Amino acid sequence: MKNLFHADKNGYYGEFGGAFIPEMLYPNVEELRKKYIETMQEVSFQKEFQQLLKDYVGRPSPLYFAKRLSEKYQVKIYLKREDLNHTGAHKINNTIGQILLAKRLKKKRIIAETGAGQHGVATATVCALMGMKCVIFMGEIDIARQAPNVARMKMLGAEVIPAKSGSKTLKDATNEAIRDWINNPEDTFYIIGSVVGPHPYPDMVARFQSIISEEIKRQLVIKEGTENPDYIIACVGGGSNAAGAFFHYLEDKNVKLIAVEAAGKGINSGESAATSILGEEGVIHGSKTLLMQTDDGQITEPYSISAGLDYPGVGPQHAHLFTSGRAKFLNATDDEAMQAGLELCKLEGIIPAIESAHALAALDKMEFNKEDIVVVNLSGRGDKDLDTYIKYFKFD
């Protein structure tokens, strides 16, 4: 593979990435760095991973031609149906992979951070599946606004610990998970939910999510006689679903990659999560990337109606895709995303996660030729967002 856009051996994507971790974490991260590729390539690992993706997650997820949506936008739109996975989103592709890795490293206890709770649920799920102890860190504020996912995690046997520091949301839950890892360096494996964190996490998570683009290639050949769409559109918070949807297309510039960030109440409203525009180079959670911060280098709290997109940073690979121009970064406001979500319900009978609705909102901002093939990665389903939809559209 050419290597313009994938991680180099030290985990750098151009200027971004690396492992900016305190010495306390060095042995754990180093062990993972040395073993992750080798372990993932073992025949027995691949066999177990593929089997679980098929029988447990329900893969391959369909590549669905959205006829009525296509008519509306006068272009061929396919939806990659990650929303149909077990637990309702792409997140489980990664947690299955990481827990198999944790088992092979003989770890006994799993920790994870979660924002909206999707990654927490996906982690609690695989821990139940493997009979491993599971501790999920979640911001105190997120716990209050995502009660159903908290209940799911508890039903699945996880302990949910509120992160009470800082702004009490995803970034603080991540801080608490990292602190827990520092305090438990021997028996604990940290399952990070996105393409963020110190090397090798961004690359490892992208590899586990790369099943998405691998399947798109296979499925599109059958439907359109070509592996390559003209556009792939995915939403980006930390960026794991986009990393998976882009993975096998990164080096092929005929495929245009569109990343959609959450603009919240507007880019200049002070309540936004559009990191590529509002962020500056910096270090967050062990990775050099673009992040939202004050002039003084204090990390600021992002905002989006979608709890899965309000991360103040972005994965280092995405920072590189943005600055190199390989991917085009668009953004959608809360209002645009909510309308796009409702539109998909009405045209296709699919209720998308509000995160994924941001990707759909990009359709209205782009100019297409009628023959263009567009794949939108529908990263998750909207069941978890019903409360937000109901309040926003006043359905009650």
Next chain:
Amino acid sequence: MNRINNKLKEENTSNNKVEKLLSIYFTAGYPKLNDTVSIIKDLEKSGVDMIEIGLPFSDPLADGPTIQESGVSALQNGMTTETLFSQLENIREDVGIPLLIMGYFNPIMQYGVEEFCKKCDKIGIDGLIIPDLPVDVYHQKYKEIFERYNLKNILLITPQTSEERIRFIDSISDGFIYMVSSASTTGAQNSFGESQINYFKKISKMDLNTPQIVGFGISNRETFQQATKLTSGAIIGSAFVKFLKENSINQINEFVDRIIK
């Protein structure tokens, strides 16, 4: 010669009874924004040998609750990198002991690493402790800059650090090695257990070139004495920050007396 090296040399050669070095950490801008200078002066007057001035950060990964909270307060009080530098501008007119700044990498990056180092040199800061600046990045990218501005970059080792890596860290260290007492974030412990004592012994037997100073978990006379039995000194952070929360900054000498008198 750098004040840190001088201080350590002095401690080692004061023959009869070996004096162990006491270093104190506090968060700049806490409890009040402008307490920084008077805390430093009082610490020196009370007999402290070295001071780590904490530059507060919104996301301090290696710190436990006490130091986290002090950082949140300090930032709310309005502490910034620029403010800290202006508070410290004339500190060398009054204070002679080694001063270090301890902070996370992101605020330093935003200030500009070279600018930051230059400013530290001008003020008379002797060293930096940046827990999330990895050893290899420092070694390849920043060592030369730090040296140009006479700053010691203090590197950490922990009970999980391999012997080979400790040797490497020793080979590129100057000043002292920050020996983290146990696998933990910062925070006070009441005493050290057997595994920590064994770790102190193991490091002592390695006979490193760079002196070691123990940090994390030191809170009182007992832990200070345990930690310094086989090392050159110890650092107290959380316990002091907690003391400042509960007492007036005029009582600093009482805190120090309890440790070393």
